[in-house]
Amino acid sequence: MDQQPETAAAPGHSLDRRAELSEFLRSRRARLKPQDVGLPDLGRHRRVPGLRREELAQLAGVSVAYYTRLEQGNGRNVSAEVLDSIARALRLSDAEHAHLTHLAKGKQHKKKASARAQQVRVPLRQLLDVLDTVPAYVVGRRSEILAWNRMAAALFGDWGELPAAERNWARLVFLKPEYRELFVDWEQKAIDIVCALRMDAGCYPDDPRLSALVGELSVKSPDFRRLWATHDVKEKNHGVKRLHHPLVGELSLNFESFRTTDDTDQALVTYHADPGSPSAEALRLLASWGTDATRVVPSA
Structure with a gap:
């Protein structure tokens, strides 16, 4: 059965890439416990679940300030090597790793592709x-x-x-x-x-x-x-x-x-x-x- 022509694009705002990047990193960090990544759990009270930023930065081999900027949504100049290190520290799946890369280093051609009508050959x-x-x-x-x-x-x-x-x-x-x-x-x-x-x-x-x-x-x-x-x-x-x-x-x-x-x-x-x-x-x-x-x- 043939697909019908797409309707015109509905008006709407773009998703906030910075907010998406920030929330994604926080959610992945929150699901890890120190013992999951080989860090000692000293039993101290944690205000939030999961790893602290400084613990994640240590595992990824980056400074706390650098990781904090990234988690705040500033991924414009981050290198692929740093993203790989953070992905390993967060134990991301291949799909999650790709998602992190897209959020941090969005491609211009993706913007153009999103406006194209989807046609099945x-x-x-x-x-x-x-x-x-x-x-x-x-x-x-x-x-x-x-x-x-x-x-x-x-x-x-x-x-x-x-x-x-x-x-x-x-x-x-x-x-x-x-x-x-x-x-x-x-x-x-x-x-x-x-x-x-x-x-x-x-x-x-x-x-x-x-x-x-x-x-x-x-x-x-x-x-x-x-x-x-x-x-x-x-x-x-x-x-x-x-x-x-x-x-x-x-x-x-x-x-x-x-x-x-x-x-x-x-x-x-x-x-x-x-x-x-x-x-x-x-x-x-x-x-x-x-x-x-x-x-x-x-x-x-």
Whole structure:
């Protein structure tokens, strides 16, 4: 199914890169204890959880004043070597390390990219149609669903019936009750989406549509506010999702996410069941029902 043209960018303010950098570093420092990093815990009362700034600076091999400036959001002249040292001291994952680098040393080309309309290449849309027994879709920046096939509509609902602006995983999961019922582990799905949006925020802090989305969800969803405040980031490229489909019942499906080589902001996501499993039979039934199945999961 072809994606519809994007709507015009919604008015909104940019995310504050300095504030994002400051809050991210504080949140990562707060989750570490002295014993986690080989420092003695002298049992003294700590006013805040986690490592002190001076302890983190010591581990990273930088001065306290230098680290303090960075944690206050001043990352303009920080070197890649210093960021690497701080990332090691904070025990950041690869995704967190990349996020820190984006926040500290934002790239100008990312600003231009955020303004471009997201277009799915024709051959990629054709591939979706060829995968006629595999639920598959293309997701882009801001968790926007850009294109999908018939099986994805049968599994998740017919996104073609929604306005273009509503074809967004974050809006669906946090604002539509039927998706809370669809995902057996709704909390984990919600976490995955927020972590991906945080990665986008690091890459595109000047994207007004992303800022507007975060603002809207923060107002409308207490769950989103709670998860957004954690500042967690991660990339989850494969795993298992359990769904409770209103037509075929519970399914356990393996998902794989493949970044496109020409546009790393888009990913092809596929779902499949273990061969011979009840979930494989359920997918076969969904495929046999054709377009009738796409009307079962509410989309509006």
